[in-house]
Amino acid sequence: MSGNLILESAPHDLSVSTTGKVMRTLILTLIPALIATTWFYGFGTLITTLITIVSCVGSEALWLKLRKRRIAPVWRDCSALTTAVLLGLTLPPLLPWYLSVIGSVFAIIVVKQVYGGLGQNLFNPAMAGFVFLLISCPLPMTTYVDAMPDAYKIITPGRAAAIIFDVNSAEAEKAINQDLGTADYLKRIHEAERSVIADGFTGSTFLVDAKHEQPEKNVKVFVEAKASDFIFYGLLAKVVIAGCFLLGGILLIVKDIIDWRIPLSFLGVSTVLTAAFYFAAPELYLSPWHHLVYGATVFGAFYIMTDPVTAVSKPSAAWIFGGVIAVLFVIIRNLGGYPDAVAFSVLLGNACAPLISIMTRRREFGQGFKPENIND
């Protein structure tokens, strides 16, 4: 048959993908980001991810057993594993182990299995688990490790595990602080600023600090003050990790696993809206650049919002879905109380998804058919 003749008849499933294959590809694309996170923040994230993997897969298997279902799908479809990796990447690296376990169990059992298991859940399990922990324990959930060069040498697996499992954690913290104090990059930094670094290696994130400057003080001054000194490493870490997520996301789009419209619509609308805020009052709001790089913006756009279960599936609905999340995201970030708004806006967007699906029309079968939109 010649190439310009395309037959469209009853819906043909052209792809040979299975849930397990899709999930495994998704996890593989996250590996660069995991390596970059370990490089800049030490081994905390890896250990936290291991904890979430064990508790997510364990609780899913346990729950399926209680429901008298087959347990084999836990390994075959890898959905619990994906939730675990996504959750592990978003949690603070040195979070106490029991909080990681509680978040994972909530994500799998309450958010996913209670609604009926894979494909039935209304909300993204990883983000719901994250929000559950953020509301429950605001302090540990906003204490992130500061980016530092050679972090993988300073926060070694042993020290990270000591802090996470609270065994000899004081000694581990002391050792980390000592290593930080003697790190050779300190020589490149102005003497007055060294004490700032030696103070400690964890703290609230850039977004939280900026939020607290607002509205009494000037966010612009705060950003300029932070920009000159060691925060450079923080910025570098953020840019590299966001780049890793972007790379992985583009790979997923090329492999036709996620819908490119959702991240594009989300990133586009949020850039425009944050720019509008920024140009209206630059002393009150962060620039679009900061909003895109800091926090989980890129990660959320490619990996969280495109979750096939909780997102919309129609192309026309995808644009609206991304836009709705972007509007919520910008409102919560700029005007709300929680600094990183991705998790909340995604959950609210999930709640809107069924309505958006109903209110957008699907292309009638056979109508306006072009070879390009064969999958629409």
Next chain:
Amino acid sequence: MMEKIFEIFKDGLWNKNPGLVQLLGLCPLLAVTSTAANALGLGIATIAVLTVSNFLISAVRHLLKAEVRIIIYVIIIASVVTCVQLCMQAYTAELYATLGLYISLIVTNCIIIARAEIFASRNSVLFSALDGFANGLGFTLVLLLIGGVREIIGQGTLFAGMEQLVGEAGSSMKITFFSADKGLLIAILPPGAFITLGMLVAVKNFMDNRLFVKVTSKKRDAETTIVNE
């Protein structure tokens, strides 16, 4: 007679529990159950109002015209609530300050008007009063359970603040499981109330299904043996 009383209590406490089955009075159920002491305080007030209002409405049920009965119910319930409110203000002032608005909102609690309309307007004075008590007790137990679960998860204590309810002796009733800073705050916040209530309803349905399945399978076994014989 005894059978009917047994039936009333069985319905109020389990089969038609206002909190878990009828899902009535969700506003106080979710709003004041952040600690067990608050839940118990509101529960006792509800028991008192339900028993007395059911008693009064049953006593005057023959005098009422059908067209205006709801208005009369509301007037009776509002008077009883006002009495309870004044009593609480006099004897448990601190608890009254905590519960405040929700005491007067008992007037609008749908359990009370539901029991008046469904039960008290058709049954004798004794049964009506017992029905009010049974339903109030069922509601209070659910309140106490939700309050206890939320308090333990949220701040690691149980029966904190009981001195507001029972005087000095209450302060020794406080049980501490772990320090408050390790609690999961979400349990005290509104989402915690919804999640806890949902879980409780699920547990009750699960137990009902199991009991029900057992009973029917026993019946079926009995039937098959009869057929076989």
